[in-house]
Amino acid sequence: MFTHSEENYLKTIYHLELDSEKGISTNAIAKQLETKASSVTDMVKKLSEKEVVIYKKYKGVTLTAFGKKTAANIVRKHRLWEVFLVEKLNFSWDEVHEVAEQLEHIKSPKLINQLDAFLSFPTHDPHGDPIPDKNGNLKTIEKSLLSTLQKNECGICVGVDDSSSEFLQFLDKKGIILGEKITVLEKEEFDDSLQISIQDKKLSISNKIANNLYIKKA
């Protein structure tokens, strides 16, 4: 139905649409896919032909309902494979993205349904991102950035915003693990750094870190 490349475009547009109201610009897509805006223009014309996006020259693109569902399914596959790699093949959470990037393009509805069952129908991937259901629906939980918590507030660490290996490895080193309770002990005014406790340990983290960690308020 869709080529490897078309699928990557769809997924990118899907992600970009999640945090933006307006049409997605060719430049934004190009930046994400590390390609050129002119290549994006060509591709969005094709995607428009295939009725997965609405494209108005100079106005950017938006996914159609069909496009959204198609894209969500690719995201579903990506995240399920990530769970598989971590849970079953002992990959660490900073190693899975690249491989999932390939696996997400495997075409077999049975494969993905069986995988889902094999993994006991996970709801989130190793980075705390929600896994779309078969119909492409995302159930979004209300989560806040750690940086928005006040002194003495606490919550469960449920996800990361930046999921680069560098950041993930940094979290590993600090001992910050998804699913653990984090309490803000102290909040420094002048640099917005935090003193937190997690698993009986106390540690100090910068605002940059706090801006990339999601907390579900208790």
Place this chain on the structure above:
Amino acid sequence: MFTHSEENYLKTIYHLELDSEKGISTNAIAKQLETKASSVTDMVKKLSEKEVVIYKKYKGVTLTAFGKKTAANIVRKHRLWEVFLVEKLNFSWDEVHEVAEQLEHIKSPKLINQLDAFLSFPTHDPHGDPIPDKNGNLKTIEKSLLSTLQKNECGICVGVDDSSSEFLQFLDKKGIILGEKITVLEKEEFDDSLQISIQDKKLSISNKIANNLYIKKA
């Protein structure tokens, strides 16, 4: 390193070389890959550039040592994925080929090593075909076609020659399962059909079937 298409060519040449002494003709490759001989000529030139095959105009191609190792690794991936699909995801042996055909192209050495371990280092795929080791070496066991057995001889059913879904589903229907002991009760002269026993059942099978089942003599 190699494109999806190059990998498919390598794998095809590898399989064709297993039962042929001479160079593999462009026509043979074209037939297998359902493409045209002229396309094959183009591709073998490229593969020759990349030093995975030796190509002499009008003389066919042969894999180099490097090409053989590369091809064996693709076959290794294909067969490990087939095991995974059957053992872990409840696919039946007639459904796995198409999906493995896609999965074999996923590039990640760690993935395949971990998968191998996860599956407890299987030596054969669901069709009884051997899985090459990390270095591309195949350990071939001596097996015979069921059609070569004489009356009252017996052996373990270890593989199929034809692994089309039609044939595999036919075997399922008949109750012929890999790993089971088969005894030849009777051999008809005029049509080479056999009366066999398997798992306490007696059944009659045609020569065509007997020519597509491998037996390890007891």
Place this chain on the structure above:
DNA sequence: ATAAATTTTTAGACTAACCTAAAAAATATA
């Protein structure tokens, strides 16, 4: 409101992987 800067599209070109039709080489046949 005009001009300048930025963004986006168009035009033209490239490569990979195919194709068809024609030419050339190898093989089979008389």
Place this chain on the structure above:
DNA sequence: TATATTTTTTAGGTTAGTCTAAAAATTTAT
């Protein structure tokens, strides 16, 4: 051995997906 048949290669063309450079549209700044 000469001729006919088959196999293989070459020549030229197509499509997908990419690129650079130039043109056009939009946005920002004066």
